Each structure stands twice: as C-alpha cells, then as structure tokens.
Amino acid sequence: MAEYRLKGLSCANCAREMEEEIQKLPNGEEARIYYNSGKLAVPEGVDLPNVEKILAKDGAVIIKEQDGSDEEGHHHAEAHSGPNWKMLISISTILFASAFLLEDYLSMAVIISMYVAATAISGYQTFIKGMKNLFRLKFNIDTLMTVALIGAFGIGEWREGTLVAILFGLNEYLEGLGMEKARKSMATLLQVAPKEAVLISGGHERVVPISALEIGDIVLVKAGEKIPSDGKVIEGKSSVNEAAITGESMPADKQVGDDVFGGSVNNEGLLKVEIMKAYEDSSLAKILHLVEEAQETKTPTELFINHFAKYYTPVIMLIAAIVMVAPPLIFGADWGTWFYQGLAVLIVGCPCALILSSPIAIVSGITRNARNGILVKGGVHLEQLGKIKTIAFDKTGTLTKGEPHVEQTIVYEPNFYQVAGAIEKNSSHPLAVAVVKEVEKSVSQIADAADVQTIVGQGVSAQVDDKMYFLGNENSLAHLTLPNKVKEDIAQLKGSGYTLVAVADEDKVLGLFGISDQIRPEAHQLMKRLQENGIKQTVMLTGDHHKSAEKVATAIGLTDYYAGLLPDEKVKKIKELTETSATAMVGDGINDAPALATANLGIAMGKGTDSAIETADIVLMQDHLGKLPSAISISQRVNRIIKVNIALALGLKLIALLLTIPGLLTLWIAILSDMGATIIVTLISLTILIEKKQEKVDI
Structure with a gap:
C-alpha cells in the first residue's frame, strides 16, 4: 500500500465520493482517502494516472509520497484553491458591494457584468466541477450549487446568485481551515520525533540520521x-x-x-x-504511528453519517423538484416564485456541515489525549471511552505499586532490625528488598550474615555474630512455643491482610514485619473523580487473597471487589460486567491481556512498555492512573459535541426547509443556514483542543 499527501482536500463529502470512485478502479478495492490527515493510500497495481484524474475532478492533487517523515500542515489557502484565495474572495466581495451600492447610478448591463465577474472570481471552481458532475449525473454539493447559480441567473436573481457564490466560497474556505487547524495540531504533536543523533564511533563524534542508528x-x-x-x-x-x-x-x-x-x-x-x-521500534515511533492511524478509524457515528449522506443528497434533490412543481401544478401558484424556492432548497441540501460534525471533534480529542500522554488507538475507542459506566481494575501494579512495602513492624528484642537486615541485605527477593528498606530507616550500618540457608516452605536461616537465626513465614517459628502476645500479634497482622515475615533465634521471636503491596497515593482521589465523571461502578479483580483485597478496596473506596481469581475467572467476571453496562478493564498490559481483550475497552498502563502499547485500546503512558479521569472527561466531551453538531447541522437545515411552506426561504438564507452550521460545527469541535489549567494537574 503506497501513501501520498494530498493538496486540495477541503471537503469531507467530496473525499468520500472520490474514495468510492478510486475503489472502482482495477485493484482499487482497498484504496482509502484519509480526510482527517489529508492522505491517500492506494494498493499496488492501481493505475496512478487514473487516480490523479479522479482527484483532479474535485480539485485535489498528489503533492508528495510519504517517506515516513511528517510534512507540515498546509494552510487551507494553499490546499483549497491556491495562495491567492483570500484575495479572490476579497475582490469578489468588493465587486458585489460596489454593484449593490451603484445599482441606481449605472446601467443594468454594467451592474450585471459586475455581479457575473464577482461570481466567476469566487465560484469558478465550483461551477466547473458542478458542470462536469451534471453531465455525469453525479449529484454532490458542487452540482447543487451549480444548478442553483444557473437557476438564479436564469430568473434574473443576479444579486442573490452572486451572494450565494461568494458565501459558498467563503464557507468552503472556512470548512477546510477548521479541518486544517485540527490537522496542524496533530502535525505539531508529531514533530517531537528527533531527526539526527550524535554517534560516538572509534572515539570520534559524527552527526547521523536516526534511521542509521x-x-x-x-x-x-x-x-x-x-x-x-x-x-x-x-x-x-x-x-x-x-x-x-x-x-x-x-x-x-x-x-x-x-x-x-x-x-x-x-x-x-x-x-x-x-x-x-532501532528508532522504528522505539516507544515514540510506535506512539506516533498509532496516533496518526487513530485519526482515520471510523466511529459508529461517523459510519452512520457517511451512510446517511449517500441518501441525503438525492432526497434533497427530490424535495427541491417537488417544491418547484407541486405548488404551481396543484394550487396554481406562480412558477417563478416556487422555482426560486426550489433552488434555495437545493442549497440547503449541502451535507458538508453534517459530515464535518464528527471528524474534527475526533481528531481534536485524540490530539488532546496524546498531549497528556494518553494513547487512544482510534476514534471508535475514543467514542467508547465516553460511554463507559463500569471500570474494572487489576490490583497489583495498577491500584498498587506492585512493590512489597513494610506497613507495620512489631519489635520484641532490640537486635531485631540488625539481624533482619544482616540476613536479607544480599537477597534480591521482593520481600527481602522491602525488609532492608525498612531496616535502613533504623540501622546506619548493617552487619554481615554467614551460612545463609534456604528452608523450603519456611524462609531462611543464617548465622549473625556466631548465633543462629531464622527469618520467614509463620512456619519458621515451628521450633518455638509462642507466647499469647506473639500469637495475637500474628493473628492481627494476618487479619489485616499483611504478608507475615518473622525473625527469631533458637529461643524466642525477635519481631514481626507486616508487608503489603503499597497502594498508589492517587488511587483514593482517583475513585472520587471517576464518580464525578459518571462512572457508576468501580471494581477490583485480583488473584490475591480476600483479606488483602478487602483492605485495598476499603482504603481507596471501590464499589466492589473480587479476590482469588485465576486469569480465566477474571475473563468470566468481565463478561458478566459487560452484560449489564459498558465496561473498561484497566491493567498492566501483560498479565491481564485476556481480560483487556474481553472488556468493551482495554486500558493499559506501564510507561510505554511494548506489551501495553500492543495489547490495549487505550494506553496510559505514565506509571500511574492520575490522567484517566481527564481522558474520560475529554471523551465524554467529544461525544457531547458530536451530538450537538449533528443536531445543529440538521436543525438549521430543517428550519430553513420549513420556511418554504410560507414561501419565505431565499437563496441567501439557504446559504447562510449551511454556512452557519459549518462554522458553528467547526468552532465547537476545535474547543476540545483548549486545555484548562486545572486539567493539566495530575491527581
């Protein structure tokens, strides 16, 4: 599959229609036009000149083959119709205003010439494309506008026809400008990739491209x-x-x-x-590649809109025809008046605002999350994240740090810390590391142990200062008769969900360590913020024992927890949760892969590990959950904005169409309804890129 950068891709509906034409070419079934990023992908074997002909019909051209490097976003002034597009609109506007103000002072021929000139300057591209489409019986927005212009001039509505041409040109320009703003925001994100490196070889330094490393x-x-x-x-x-x-x-x-x-x-x-x-295998390269791909995945909403748009324009054409002929034929109304109304209906039928209601919002949402180190692998996952009501968490490494930590110490003899440190200081076992960290808080210099022996099922034995000591679980104390106080303390530690580490000599217990996996400091506040964001149920799934799970769940405020689960039991529990509500699973992307895949949405964390990036639908690139609430908030906002955009796009058109009943719809009202919808939809979508100060602060 070869990829190319496109110029002139300023209309989402046109991009969809060009893609469908290219797919009809031999071997072109898999061809794709990515409107969001302004790219074309064509399979090997497709005749490129034929592709270029199809693109040229709608003013799009291939400007560069992708070579893996990002190209700066192009200003829409260049992408839409050349570098002088703003000037052309300005000249058209001046000509229109001059003709309007001088109608009483100049001859009609001169005034008409000025209107026609203004129309030609701002609308010639649309007119040419529309005429070509008309001959091919292809009905898109250019066709509708061309028919409307011909009809308006045909019935002598020079002023309104010119205004329609100018406003439509401005509308197209602003539509592309909004999409370009979203594309440039993404391009800025992709610029973080380094280009060169200083390589040290043979004692010498030389600058090389990163691809050579x-x-x-x-x-x-x-x-x-x-x-x-x-x-x-x-x-x-x-x-x-x-x-x-x-x-x-x-x-x-x-x-x-x-x-x-x-x-x-x-x-x-x-x-x-x-x-x-190598750079292409690095975390950054994978992130940038996935973020760029994520722009183009179609959400269920977008797929529905695209499907709807295929039937929308023909229906509008039919409605326009009925408006033109029904009142004169049935009620004997004036043909000229209702022909004019029908032309206005054609303009109202422009589907651009509707099609644009989703992609700018999706790209903006993906970009916002990527800036925060949250990798969303596609628009479909972004949309799904905004619908989540239940979140299931793995415990170890997710809600806890995954590192044993001494929570409680009970000391019976003064040499307790020194002996424990001496036995464990050379061990790499996680429990030993936790014990040594705790010992170092009380002992400045730890002695050495000799003859360290592992006792299966108990712990270790060793000699410290020529005396035998034992360190391990409760079984390591089997040679002793324990006092009631020690028995009570052991029961208390175990009842609190701690892992017990005891230290004893041949006669007595020196002390006890209560060890647990340390709860992440942000976990408690995280649950509060998730509830504020509409998450109804927070669940912990863990293979740990019940007491330990209960302790963590209570401490951080989970709504429920399930302990002692094997990996297949976690999957079963996720299936049960997804039956009642949209459920996300949060894990580390390694041990929880089956559960992540089973949930409606898999969210992995782990500071960019390969397995996390490959496994989940969404990856938190930090080693904590602090940014999860903001990711959910952004996704919910994207979903709300898309709904508002669709309502505005269709609502303004419906209001305009209803004006045909009393015969009040005019050409300029029609174009303003479409233009207003497009501008509002674009501006609302771009607000997603605005980052509030409080959102920058982690929990």
Whole structure:
C-alpha cells in the first residue's frame, strides 16, 4: 500500500465520493482517502494516472509520497484553491458591494457584468466541477450549487446568485481551515520525533540520521537535545523531560543504568546513551504511528453519517423538484416564485456541515489525549471511552505499586532490625528488598550474615555474630512455643491482610514485619473523580487473597471487589460486567491481556512498555492512573459535541426547509443556514483542543 499527501482536500463529502470512485478502479478495492490527515493510500497495481484524474475532478492533487517523515500542515489557502484565495474572495466581495451600492447610478448591463465577474472570481471552481458532475449525473454539493447559480441567473436573481457564490466560497474556505487547524495540531504533536543523533564511533563524534542508528550504538546527548531512540544511560547524570511520551510536565532524574525514551529532552549536562532499540521500534515511533492511524478509524457515528449522506443528497434533490412543481401544478401558484424556492432548497441540501460534525471533534480529542500522554488507538475507542459506566481494575501494579512495602513492624528484642537486615541485605527477593528498606530507616550500618540457608516452605536461616537465626513465614517459628502476645500479634497482622515475615533465634521471636503491596497515593482521589465523571461502578479483580483485597478496596473506596481469581475467572467476571453496562478493564498490559481483550475497552498502563502499547485500546503512558479521569472527561466531551453538531447541522437545515411552506426561504438564507452550521460545527469541535489549567494537574 503506497501513501501520498494530498493538496486540495477541503471537503469531507467530496473525499468520500472520490474514495468510492478510486475503489472502482482495477485493484482499487482497498484504496482509502484519509480526510482527517489529508492522505491517500492506494494498493499496488492501481493505475496512478487514473487516480490523479479522479482527484483532479474535485480539485485535489498528489503533492508528495510519504517517506515516513511528517510534512507540515498546509494552510487551507494553499490546499483549497491556491495562495491567492483570500484575495479572490476579497475582490469578489468588493465587486458585489460596489454593484449593490451603484445599482441606481449605472446601467443594468454594467451592474450585471459586475455581479457575473464577482461570481466567476469566487465560484469558478465550483461551477466547473458542478458542470462536469451534471453531465455525469453525479449529484454532490458542487452540482447543487451549480444548478442553483444557473437557476438564479436564469430568473434574473443576479444579486442573490452572486451572494450565494461568494458565501459558498467563503464557507468552503472556512470548512477546510477548521479541518486544517485540527490537522496542524496533530502535525505539531508529531514533530517531537528527533531527526539526527550524535554517534560516538572509534572515539570520534559524527552527526547521523536516526534511521542509521543500530542497537548497541553509543550516542551523545547534549543539554537541550532530544534523545534519538530508546536506550540506557551509560555515562552522565541529568534531568530529562519525558512529556512527549508520558505527558508528565515534571522532569525525571536519570543516571547510569536508567532507561530513557526516544524523543525525550535532556535538560542539562551530557548523557551518553546506549541505543537499545532501532528508532522504528522505539516507544515514540510506535506512539506516533498509532496516533496518526487513530485519526482515520471510523466511529459508529461517523459510519452512520457517511451512510446517511449517500441518501441525503438525492432526497434533497427530490424535495427541491417537488417544491418547484407541486405548488404551481396543484394550487396554481406562480412558477417563478416556487422555482426560486426550489433552488434555495437545493442549497440547503449541502451535507458538508453534517459530515464535518464528527471528524474534527475526533481528531481534536485524540490530539488532546496524546498531549497528556494518553494513547487512544482510534476514534471508535475514543467514542467508547465516553460511554463507559463500569471500570474494572487489576490490583497489583495498577491500584498498587506492585512493590512489597513494610506497613507495620512489631519489635520484641532490640537486635531485631540488625539481624533482619544482616540476613536479607544480599537477597534480591521482593520481600527481602522491602525488609532492608525498612531496616535502613533504623540501622546506619548493617552487619554481615554467614551460612545463609534456604528452608523450603519456611524462609531462611543464617548465622549473625556466631548465633543462629531464622527469618520467614509463620512456619519458621515451628521450633518455638509462642507466647499469647506473639500469637495475637500474628493473628492481627494476618487479619489485616499483611504478608507475615518473622525473625527469631533458637529461643524466642525477635519481631514481626507486616508487608503489603503499597497502594498508589492517587488511587483514593482517583475513585472520587471517576464518580464525578459518571462512572457508576468501580471494581477490583485480583488473584490475591480476600483479606488483602478487602483492605485495598476499603482504603481507596471501590464499589466492589473480587479476590482469588485465576486469569480465566477474571475473563468470566468481565463478561458478566459487560452484560449489564459498558465496561473498561484497566491493567498492566501483560498479565491481564485476556481480560483487556474481553472488556468493551482495554486500558493499559506501564510507561510505554511494548506489551501495553500492543495489547490495549487505550494506553496510559505514565506509571500511574492520575490522567484517566481527564481522558474520560475529554471523551465524554467529544461525544457531547458530536451530538450537538449533528443536531445543529440538521436543525438549521430543517428550519430553513420549513420556511418554504410560507414561501419565505431565499437563496441567501439557504446559504447562510449551511454556512452557519459549518462554522458553528467547526468552532465547537476545535474547543476540545483548549486545555484548562486545572486539567493539566495530575491527581
């Protein structure tokens, strides 16, 4: 499939019709015109000259083959009808105003000439395309406008015909300008991709394109420069702005051994980075590719509008014909008056505002979320996110940090911390790491342990200062007769949902650690914000035991929880939830893949891991859930705006059509109803790009 950039793609309805014509060419069934991003994709074997002929009929041309680099958005003045389009509209307006003001002072021939000249300057492209379509019996907006212009001039309505031509030209210009604004916003987002890197090879530095980098290459990143691809710091220390990937405004500190993302910016100092992924496999490249693709996925609403538009224009043509002939034939009304009314109905029939009601809003919503580090993989998922009423969360790594943390300590003997630290300090086990972190708060220097032995099902034994000690679960205390106080403390820790780690010698218990997975600090406030955004049910699905699950659910305010679930049981529970309401599943994108796929919407988190990006419908590029409520809020706003846009587009046209009953519909009212709908729809959709200050703040 070859991709090309298009110029002159300013009408959503025209783009749909051109796509249908190209698909009729040999081998062209899979051809696509992406109106939102101004691109054309054609399969191999399609005759490109024939494609260009179809494009030329509607004023669109191929300007550049895509080579993977982003091209700056083109101003609609260039894309629609050349760089002097604004000037042409201005000249037409001046001619129209002059003719209108001088009607009583100049001859009728001169006045008509001025009107015709104004019409020709602003409407010649529409007229030419409309005449071609008329001969081919192809009825789109250009055809309707051409028939209306011919009819208006034919019955001597020079002034109104000219005004229609000028307003339609202005309307087309503004329509394309609105779409271009959304495209440019997306293009700005895509500009974060680095272009070059400073490669260190053989002790020398040289600038190379990022496409030339290979895994294992060492690059030098100076202050203010972008890191060229995903890698690992091997020398230097700095703070790095990762906003392009995660949407986080605060810089992240990096030192030797830390991972870095391609596209992030080195704020200070020098970093030497070993490239771990070729750029095309990097997190940033995948994000940008998916964001660009996401613009073009059709939502159910868009598919309905496109299907509706196919029948809308022919129906309007029929209504216009009835308006022209029915009153004179049935009621003996004046033919000229009702012919004029019929022409106005044709203009009202322009479907552009209706078709434009969704794509600008969708692109704006995807762009807003991408700026915040929220990757929505398509308009259909954006629309679905706004309909979600139930959210199911995995526990470990999602609502909790996924790292054991000492929550409670009970000390019986003064050497408790020293012994525990000595036994665990060389272990990499997650529980051992948690114990050592807690010990370091109380002990400045930890002693060494000798003869460390693992005891299956219990824990470990070791010698510290030539004395034997035991560390592990409750079974490691089997050699002791426990006092009632110790028994009560053990029961209390287990009852609170903690994992027990006990330390003892051959005679007595030295102390107890109560360890749990630390709840994310934003989790409690997150649930409140989700409820404010209309989420009715928040559920936790976990394989952990009941007490631990209950503790987490109570602490953060979940509406329900289910513990002790195997992966297939999580899937079953998700199926049950989706039967009663639209349900999203939030997980880490690795262990929860089946549940993510089963839910109406899969949301993964994990700071850009490959599995998260590939598994879910929506990816939170941060390592927390703080931005989830804003993503839902943006999606709900997009859905509301699309509904409002459709209501306005159809409502204004319906009002205009109703004016035909008393015979009050005029050509200029007709064009203003269409123009007003298009402008309002465009402006409302673009408000999604406006970011409120409070939305920038994470939980």
